[in-house]
Amino acid sequence: MPVGVTSGWLGRFRDRRALLLTVAVLILILALLSAGTWAVWTVTDSNPNNTFATNTVTINDNQGGQGGSAVSTGTAMFNVTNLEPGSAATTACIGVNVSGTAPIASLTLTAALGGSGQATLQNQLTMNVAQLNTSGTVGVTPGSNTNNGSCASYPAGGTNTTVGTPGATLQTWASASPYTIASPVTNTWYKFTVSGLPVGDSNCATYCNQTITVSLTWTLTTT
Amino acid sequence: MVFDRASAQVAVPWPTRSSSIEQLVAESADAVALADNDRRTTPGRLPRGRRLARGIVTALLLAAILALGSALCVTVAGYRFMIVRSGSMRPTLVKGDLFVSEAVRPPVVRPHDIVTFRDPALGGEMVTHRVLNVTTDGNMFAFVTKGDANTATEHWSIPRDGTLGREVLIVPRVGTLLAWLRTRGVLLAALLLIASAITTASIRRIWGTPKGPSRAVRAGGSAAVAIVAVLAMHTSNAEAWTITGLNSSNSFATAPSFPSVAGVVLANASGGTVGRLERGDTVTVTFSETLKVSTICTTWSGDASDQTLSGNGDVTVAVIDGTGATNDSISVSSAACTFNFGSIDLGNNNYVSGGDGTFSGNGANKSTITWTAATHTLTITLGHASGTFNVVASSTPTYSVSQGITNPVGARIYNSPYTLPTGPQF
Numbered sequence: 001m002p003v004g005v006t007s008g009w010l011g012r013f014r015d016r017r018a019l020l021l022t023v024a025v026l027i028l029i030l031a032l033l034s035a036g037t038w039a040v041w042t043v044t045d046s047n048p049n050n051t052f053a054t055n056t057v058t059i060n061d062n063q064g065g066q067g068g069s070a071v072s073t074g075t076a077m078f079n080v081t082n083l084e085p086g087s088a089a090t091t092a093c094i095g096v097n098v099s100g101t102a103p104i105a106s107l108t109l110t111a112a113l114g115g116s117g118q119a120t121l122q123n124q125l126t127m128n129v130a131q132l133n134t135s136g137t138v139g140v141t142p143g144s145n146t147n148n149g150s151c152a153s154y155p156a157g158g159t160n161t162t163v164g165t166p167g168a169t170l171q172t173w174a175s176a177s178p179y180t181i182a183s184p185v186t187n188t189w190y191k192f193t194v195s196g197l198p199v200g201d202s203n204c205a206t207y208c209n210q211t212i213t214v215s216l217t218w219t220l221t222t223t
Numbered sequence: 224m225v226f227d228r229a230s231a232q233v234a235v236p237w238p239t240r241s242s243s244i245e246q247l248v249a250e251s252a253d254a255v256a257l258a259d260n261d262r263r264t265t266p267g268r269l270p271r272g273r274r275l276a277r278g279i280v281t282a283l284l285l286a287a288i289l290a291l292g293s294a295l296c297v298t299v300a301g302y303r304f305m306i307v308r309s310g311s312m313r314p315t316l317v318k319g320d321l322f323v324s325e326a327v328r329p330p331v332v333r334p335h336d337i338v339t340f341r342d343p344a345l346g347g348e349m350v351t352h353r354v355l356n357v358t359t360d361g362n363m364f365a366f367v368t369k370g371d372a373n374t375a376t377e378h379w380s381i382p383r384d385g386t387l388g389r390e391v392l393i394v395p396r397v398g399t400l401l402a403w404l405r406t407r408g409v410l411l412a413a414l415l416l417i418a419s420a421i422t423t424a425s426i427r428r429i430w431g432t433p434k435g436p437s438r439a440v441r442a443g444g445s446a447a448v449a450i451v452a453v454l455a456m457h458t459s460n461a462e463a464w465t466i467t468g469l470n471s472s473n474s475f476a477t478a479p480s481f482p483s484v485a486g487v488v489l490a491n492a493s494g495g496t497v498g499r500l501e502r503g504d505t506v507t508v509t510f511s512e513t514l515k516v517s518t519i520c521t522t523w524s525g526d527a528s529d530q531t532l533s534g535n536g537d538v539t540v541a542v543i544d545g546t547g548a549t550n551d552s553i554s555v556s557s558a559a560c561t562f563n564f565g566s567i568d569l570g571n572n573n574y575v576s577g578g579d580g581t582f583s584g585n586g587a588n589k590s591t592i593t594w595t596a597a598t599h600t601l602t603i604t605l606g607h608a609s610g611t612f613n614v615v616a617s618s619t620p621t622y623s624v625s626q627g628i629t630n631p632v633g634a635r636i637y638n639s640p641y642t643l644p645t646g647p648q649f
Contacts, residue, residue, distance in 0.1 A: 021429045022429055022430070025422065025429065058466070059466055059468040060468065061470060065468045065469050066468065067466040067468040068466045073469045073470070073471045074468075074470050075470075076472045076473045076474065077470060078473035078474060079473070079474055080474065081474075081476045081478075081632075081633070082476070082478040082629075082633045082634045083475060083476060083477040083478065084477065084478045084481045084634045084635060085481060085637040085638075086637045087635070087637075090475075094470055110378060112378075115474065117476075117477070121475065121477070125475055178343065178378070194475060197477055199637065202481060202637060202638065204480055204481050207477055208477055208478060208481060209476075209477060209478070209479045209480075210476065210477045211474055211475070212474070212475050212476075213472050214473040214474075215469065215470070215471035215472065216469070216471070216473065217467050217468070217471075218467060218468040219375050219377075219465055219467045220465065220466050220468070221465045222465075
């Protein structure tokens, strides 16, 4: 007989109470266990199986830019010279293609300014319009410039999404980057329109013979 | 079912009577192994079930200690433990390493430091990469970072009083164990272990004489603490692979100089009538600099040389008769070339009446054009008049320069239309 269990009616009463308590405990544990199990199964690792070693991913644009196993900077879309007060805006387009097997986390566009005339021109020239369209396809020949900044293939349909604030100065537009490109990111077209020099910038001593450069970088991140 | 009452009764309250972690681990593991109750084991050697249970509980408790220590460090000293999740920092960090960082302010961070930061390009997810460059702009610190195995860089900024993590210690592969402990199977097994221990302890208390917490209760408690701690372990250290596409060196260059209209004079011929267009009157336009003469007259060449159009019938100056609100205007054409001039709005519609007028002819009646390179001056001399021309006392003409006219590097005249002074013209 187990220690602590007495005989007689009191013992039988305690046995029944113990039995009932045992059943109650078992039910309670089972209930808690089922709830706990459910709770455990809701706790999942959001990034459990990274397999980068075997996956591939490349990014190419139709100006010859490449990223991934091969890297090249491509041909600039803009090569605008002889800007003068009141000169017209310039528009150029580029298509970016992403391919590979790695799952994509994000695609961002970053702008960086440079050139000897950056300080002079970064607040004079404006990014009149920068927009993207994901409705078309982008044909690329990796490493080759097949577009020359043309907007002829920029999708006529689909939705144009503004990238940054229209009319912002180059400095503001670049400093606000990186811009996250909404999915799907496998085929994205971009159209950039950069203003000429404002009419008021006629002081040649200040504004003549200045050059500003804009480097655009698309960064593809895999999960 | 048989219970090891003796073991339960000699159990000590946890943790007050546990003199060391090892002792605690051993006692807990022993308690978990109650269900085995293997009494046939050779003295001095634990039965297999107990050894297995001791190993599991040891791992859980070590993880718990590590995780709770991590949480304590984060709270008290600013240290953070993170598990490396990818290989963008190879070979310095590989997947599964444990990365320990301290919270620091931006001014103390130097190039080559490995830092943990929230990457704006990844929606604020935490990334651990190496610092390439740090610059300041007022109160902001701008960082350029890159994974050792990546080709792409990240650009991000934080304020001077912001916080980021800087490397303190790298423990190879420990993170893999912690990540394993967070897997579903392990957590479920641990949960079942807790349930078994609690059930065992509860039934023993119901049927026996409770004397303080049993080993089973202590084991369940230990495992529960371990699970909570492991779940609390920070593992959000994302080191994503990145590749970039680049379209660089897009350039926008201003002209070496800005050509402009420096002055326009509508002059009366010697002995002529002021205010009326007539033979011998001249239109003189002075530009600010040397122009590309072929953009004025397509057959001209030699920007440093004087140019002329003086053949019979070469030049026709037309005066367009404006009506109503439209002023009369002057345009110039040539039979010898495509002549880009633009037009002069005369500021009044009564210079010519009854239709358009012209100035052209041969010999002494011809209109002529000369370009003086040294002074960048274009002079148009009116020839024989055809039409009805009237005297206008005063007007304010404007000259709209042809946008085809440029300087030698292609810059156009920027201050068009140019407004002449008000007064009598011609």
